[in-house]
Amino acid sequence: MTTTVGIPAGWPATEEQARAVQDELRERVVLDERGPEPGAGHVTGVDVAYDDARDVVAAAAVVLEAATLRVVAEATAVGRISFPYVPGLLAFREIPTVLAALGALGRPPGLIVCDGYGLAHPRRFGLASHLGVLTGLPTIGVAKNPFTFTYDDPRTPRGSASPLLAGSEEVGRALRTRDGVKPVYVSVGHRVALDNACAHALALTPAYRLPETTRRADALCRRALREATAAL
Template sequence: MTIIGIPAGWPADEDTARDVQRELRGRIELDEPGPAVGEGHVTGLDVAYDDERDLVAAAAVVLDARTLDVVEEATAVGRVSFPYVPGLLAFREIPTVLAALDALTADPGLLVCDGYGLAHPRRFGLASHLGVLTGRPSIGVAKNPFTFTYEQPGSARGDFAPLLAEGEEVGRALRTQPGVKPVFVSVGHRISLANACAHTLHLAPRYRIPETTRHADSLCRRALKEALGDSDRGADHLRKP
């Protein structure tokens, strides 16, 4: 398997990365409703790391938005492209994630990231970054709320509570299954928050986590093991961001 190198000119320090982040943030589109739920394709994106070898594996899994059946899968493995800096984690992953997306032949449709969009300290998480770079509608569905405050939503499926940053709603804590911990949904690019939540519910008919993320999580782990050439080893050396 080919290991993707770090692109020429890729930010190598915090100041440069923040400048890029600030410039791209100005391109986010927040006035579009986004694609209709259950139409076209949705693509789950996720990554796994091997810290010992400084590798990251990315997976892109296209689902039929109506049936949630897998349409196509693609992976890529690359060098970690940026140091670990909270708030700048997207810079570690994006070249490899874009390579996985580029390997698809099907239209990806809506991008669903295991991470954040506007629910980010500088309002520009991975979902926003990928949305702006690709021009596609995108959402972030995270397992944890990062640093933001929220009230517990009601216990029923579909109940939600605002995810707040200094009084601003930057996302929602959304209950995808009755009595189960919420997920944290935020807009990435070219979609409304209400529609992002509607998509998330549709993508999570049985489990807390959307099917997009479940498929992509499994696939990126397998891709990393294959790249290491050691499928018999346990998963202890594999790390999720």
């Protein structure tokens, strides 16, 4: 089942308003919890696909059993595009539809894995942090690109990592999930420690560079977008 959502009342309309929201919500991020252990409970991947020309956005949430990485639930939602893509303001483009997909799950998501950043963000409040604060749930971000941050290339073996730096501040970690393959960029979202976030990223990558959560969510939201767009 795919639910349909509109743009929430009071949603920021300008970049200035969006940045103000980030500055306010940032105060509510919780960074002193270790978070659930890898392999325990459930892990949920969320992702979003767009058709800007037709003003359609589709989100997917896929729940995996953490111990086996088996899919136990999934849901999708479609809506209107709620914000343009602006580096640093990605959350305003993705969150309304993602929340709808999570709500359609009908069960607790456990740890949420986002396709993007948490603390590794110009104002230390990326998508994963934002989604964490809004849901109260533990979240982490696993991104495919280093954005503006710097890092030394991790050693070749899977599991190697090096600090992801904003100047001299460690805002995340470049983590090798496959031998000799480009690392992923892990950062804390809400209620999870960085070491534990990296442990989760490794537990979710038994076969591919990207976590099973984001691979499943990516495939599902693309399918939902195709189907939502086919009838137009």
